Amino acid sequence: MLNTRSALIRGGLCILLSVLAACSDTGGGDGRPAPEVGYVVVQPSAVPVSVTLGGRTVAYETSEVRPQINGLIRRRLFTEGSVVRAGQPLYEIDASLYRAAVNQAEANLASARASADAAVARADRYQPLAEMEAIAQQDYTDAAAQARVARAGVAQNAAALDTARINLRYTTVTAPISGRIGRSLYTVGALVNASQQSPLAVIQRLDPIFVDMQQSSAELTSLRQALQRGEVTPGSTSVRLLLEDGSDYGVAGQVKFSDIAVDESTGTVTLRASFPNPQGLLLPGMFVKAVFDQAVEPRAFLVPQPALQRDFDGSAFVFVVTPDNKAQRRKVTAARTNGTNWVVTAGLNPGDKVITQGLGNNLRPDGEVRPVPASAPQNVSPPGRNGGGKPASGQAR
The missing domain is CATH 2.40.30.170 (Efflux pump adaptor protein, beta barrel domain)
Structure with a gap:
């Protein structure tokens, strides 16, 4: 009877040890199976900043339309808010005084030319007489000087005529550039001058x-x-x-x-x-x-955002799968994102398997894991198989 009882005890101990050994072979040593995780293989690439x-x-371009002469605005020649072209007339200023100034300058120029012709002719007549000493040399010198003064007077009156014509042309205010013109700041009948502070209008390209x-x-x-x-x-x-x-x-x-x-x-x-x-x-x-x-x-890693976690001090880390199928905690440098990914500039190597799925399945540093490619399809077993409907080995949790 004693021998039978001892044999039963020894048999029970053997069964218990076998069960414990089987449990230790399926997990990380705590009786639980190794968690299944999904991973992505990262490679460096050129990532824009x-x-x-x-x-x-x-x-x-911006141009302020300003008058360059003084006078009254007689007409506005554009539509406010419209597109104008360079050189297009915009305003018309009273030109009466400037037209009269042109006429006066033309008359002054004609008078100066007549005086110059007479002075030059006198100097030309005096030249041979002075050479024959028929007249005093001083008389010829004075005549030649008067001729040069008359020619200078012609040039001065010609410049005055040009100025008068320019002022007359300025009575039509044109667009300096092409663009869209704003509202007119002056109306018809307003007195404008060349030194005023505000423009007539503003054109913007x-x-x-x-x-x-x-x-x-x-x-x-x-x-x-x-x-x-x-x-x-x-x-x-x-x-x-x-x-x-x-x-x-x-x-x-x-x-x-x-x-x-x-x-x-x-x-x-x-x-x-x-x-x-x-x-x-x-x-x-x-x-x-x-x-x-x-x-x-040029050599940054794009890591899906769910894979990156942060410590209490704000430093970033990820889990990577080691060659012996263990989860390794790796500190990384990730200061910015690119779309749905973190841009990791330090801490990873080409070909690293970064865990992106299953991070909450009792994942521990240096703990064993069952890695599968991220987003791998799950084969759900019917109830009663593999332990009453539990996921089979190799299936994602």
Whole structure:
């Protein structure tokens, strides 16, 4: 009887040890099976450094229409808000006095030419007489001087005539540039003068149109230093524009230049871009956002956002699958995103298997895992198989 009882005890112990050994073989040593995780294989790629800057639209060209003479406005020759062409008449100023000045200058020029002809003829007659000593040499010298003075008088009166004609032409005020003209600040009958402070109207050329963007001088300095160190390469000059309502403008622009000075009041540098504006949708003074790739990181890793976690101190880390199918905690540097991915610039190696799925399945550093490619299809077993409906080995949890 004693021998039988001992044999039963030894048999029970063997069964118990077998069960414990089987449990230890299926998990990480705590009796639970190794969690199944999904992973992606990361490789370095060229990732653009995209920036979004606020800006204001600025007219490509702006010209103030101003009078260059004094007088009363007789007619306005344009429609407010319309498109005008360079040289197109805009205002007509009373030309009576200026037309009379032209007539007077023409008469003065004719008189000066007549006097000059007489003086030159007298000098020509005196020259041979002076050579024969028929007249005093001084008489010829005086006649020749009077002829030169008369010719100078002709030139002076010709210049006065040109001035009078220019002033007469200024009685028609023309458009200095082509563009859209605003409202008229002076009406018919208003007295204008060449030294007035306010213009008659303002013309703005809106196609193309400029967008002035403001970027922190610290960000720009950091970018230039990174370019010098070779950490990034120059990006594209193509710019995408977002309107005030958040919609896309739809037409790409080009960055033209960066200002050479920092605004002391704001600590920013102005960048200017040019955009086509054939429909006139963009008006000067509009607030917009410009999006463009200011640089390119040549060897960065794109990691799906769910894979990246952060410690209490804000540092970033991910889990990677080691060659022996263990989860390794890896600190990484990720300061920005690109679409749905984090841009990791340090901490990863080409070909690393970054865990993106199953991070909440009792995942522990250096713990065993069952890795499968991310988003692999799940084969759900019917109830009663593999432990009463539990996922079979190799299935995603």
